[in-house]
Amino acid sequence: MIFQVREYTMTGQLVDVVVVGAGVVGCAIARAITTAFPMASVAVLERHSAPGTETSTSNSGVIHSGIHLPPDSMKARFAQIGAKVVPEYCRARDIPHRVSGMHIVAASRDVFYLPRELANLRSLRQNARACGITIAMRTPWHVQRHEPAIRCLMGIWIPSVVIVDSGALVHALVDDAADHGAVFLFNHDVLSIVCDGPVYSVETTGSTLRARVVVNAAGLGAAHLSDLAGLAHPDIVYIRGEYYEVIDAALRESVRGLVYPVYRPQHPGLGIHLTPTIDGRLLLGPNAVPLASIEDRLLHRTPPEVFVQAVKPFFPACRAAHLRYAYDGIRTTIVHGPSSSDFYLALERRNPWFVNCLGIESPGLTASFGIASAVREMIAPALLRS
Numbered sequence: 001m002i003f004q005v006r007e008y009t010m011t012g013q014l015v016d017v018v019v020v021g022a023g024v025v026g027c028a029i030a031r032a033i034t035t036a037f038p039m040a041s042v043a044v045l046e047r048h049s050a051p052g053t054e055t056s057t058s059n060s061g062v063i064h065s066g067i068h069l070p071p072d073s074m075k076a077r078f079a080q081i082g083a084k085v086v087p088e089y090c091r092a093r094d095i096p097h098r099v100s101g102m103h104i105v106a107a108s109r110d111v112f113y114l115p116r117e118l119a120n121l122r123s124l125r126q127n128a129r130a131c132g133i134t135i136a137m138r139t140p141w142h143v144q145r146h147e148p149a150i151r152c153l154m155g156i157w158i159p160s161v162v163i164v165d166s167g168a169l170v171h172a173l174v175d176d177a178a179d180h181g182a183v184f185l186f187n188h189d190v191l192s193i194v195c196d197g198p199v200y201s202v203e204t205t206g207s208t209l210r211a212r213v214v215v216n217a218a219g220l221g222a223a224h225l226s227d228l229a230g231l232a233h234p235d236i237v238y239i240r241g242e243y244y245e246v247i248d249a250a251l252r253e254s255v256r257g258l259v260y261p262v263y264r265p266q267h268p269g270l271g272i273h274l275t276p277t278i279d280g281r282l283l284l285g286p287n288a289v290p291l292a293s294i295e296d297r298l299l300h301r302t303p304p305e306v307f308v309q310a311v312k313p314f315f316p317a318c319r320a321a322h323l324r325y326a327y328d329g330i331r332t333t334i335v336h337g338p339s340s341s342d343f344y345l346a347l348e349r350r351n352p353w354f355v356n357c358l359g360i361e362s363p364g365l366t367a368s369f370g371i372a373s374a375v376r377e378m379i380a381p382a383l384l385r386s
């Protein structure tokens with residue numbers, strides 16, 4: 001796709017809304033505001049020279065059903081919205097996507113783990129019922145008929161799950177928002193945010209803008225941005241997820257859809273899974289490695305044997321020689337107590353208005369439309385007044 005948006009400076013200009021971050025969340029927010037409030041002026045500030053170059057394109061590209069999430073969480077609510085709306089949007093905008101379906105399998109041969117895995121499958125089934133997600137329980141025979149390369153003792157099949165070209169999704173959101181009047185300012189790294197009476201003065205490496213409302217959708221930079229504005233926020237941790245790609249053609253073609261292990265709640269992430277991509281690759285990943293700082297990602301690569309070991313119970317034909325390192329992605333998760341972590345969306349201050357979007361980890365790609373609607377509702381009073 002050839003991508004074009006306007007690029008210029010806006011020093012001194014007053015805009016209604018500044019959105020910081022042109023990832024999938026910031027772009028969805030810009031689109032939601034400009035379509036609902038055509039008179040509002042919106043500028044999106046992005047430190048890179050193109051949209052969606054960080055976490056939004058370093059993920060599994062799965063539009064999740066929400067089955068793994070507590071039904072009363074924001075994540076579950078927004079995932080359910082996304083599971084319906086994102087595929088519709090992809091169809092309408094010709095964004096490459098495919099209904100691949102997802103198997104979640106219990107495959108442990110360990111007598112200690114297998115009963116727990118089966119119990120976790122049952123609780124996923126209850127969760128699906130509570131969330132209204134259509135699933136089917138699968139015997140090994142059913143699973144193998146659909147996925148001959150996969151071994152398991154029991155599985156759940158979610159037929160509606162979609163994989164998407166996440167880069168194309170971000171670009172379509174940018175096009176939509178720009179068509180409705182949003183201005184995208186690339187190479188604009190936000191350096192300071194200062195309250196100046198009824199507005200914010202937002203200084204960047206490009207322009208210095210004045211804004212009635214600031215929306216912080218800066219992904220990995222969101223906590224820092226909140227600090228810049230002098231606003232308290234919950235603690236976050238960075239978690240890195242690496243992917244390997246299957247380079248053996250026969251093995252790659254032996255898998256048709258998404259295959260996830262049944263997760264163990266005490267483990268971070270959903271477990272290393274098999275993800276066919278829109279461009280015909282098969283990925284193994286992500287793992288979940290906590291990082292002390294983002295720069296630490298450069299220090300270490302997890303060896304392929306770790307990934308082979310993780311998928312061995314359900315994908316036994318896979319060997320380290322079949323794999324090549326693909327990429328990694330980093331998410332931020334809110335530090336939480338015993339309950340599972342949720343997104344943090346908060347109107348931190350009125351007059352001038354500031355909204356924080358923090359801890360937008362998986363399923364943030366799926367949830368982006370729901371997050372965007374929620375942020376639009378939060379700031380609507382400010383826009384209706386101006």
Ligand SMILES: Cc1cc2nc3c(=O)[nH]c(=O)nc-3n(C[C@H](O)[C@H](O)[C@H](O)COP(=O)(O)OP(=O)(O)OC[C@H]3O[C@@H](n4cnc5c(N)ncnc54)[C@H](O)[C@@H]3O)c2cc1C
Pocket residue numbers: 020021022023024025026045046047048051052053054055056057058059060061062063064188189190191217218219220221222225240241242286328329330331360361362363364365366367
């Ligand atoms: C390994 C992995 C796998 C995942 N898999 C899935 C999945 O299958 N399905 C799913 O739904 N979700 C998935 N997710 C989650 C999903 O990718 C994220 O929730 C989503 O991409 C977050 O989007 P974002 O716009 O908040 O962040 P980003 O895409 O990181 O965008 C933030 C933007 O802000 C910019 N920025 C930061 N600081 C500044 C600054 N000071 N000035 C200007 N710009 C700034 C950055 O350059 C960046 O472009 C996964 C995440 C990971 C890490």
